[in-house]
Amino acid sequence: MGTGKEYYVEPVEEGYSVKSLGAKRASAILPTQKKAIEKTLELNPDLKPHVARVRHTKAGHPDQFEKK
Secondary structure (H helix, E strand, C coil): CCCCCCEEEEEECCEEEEEECCCCCCCEEECCHHHHHHHHHHHCCCCCCEEECCCCCCCCCCCCEEEC
16 A cells, blocks of 8 residues: 655656655655656555656656656
């Protein structure tokens, strides 16, 4: 059973942070986006994480989130 929280993956200077909605501090900082997404799934396997876009695509641009 997971934490019940929604998690966000965002790029930071050290790699990628994993934060729950409304948290002031990161739950984890990992070197790659993939590892950060995997961590969110460990914390709450019932919900897909919100992942910050890091490049421009047809679907969006940086500073937007998508569900993975």
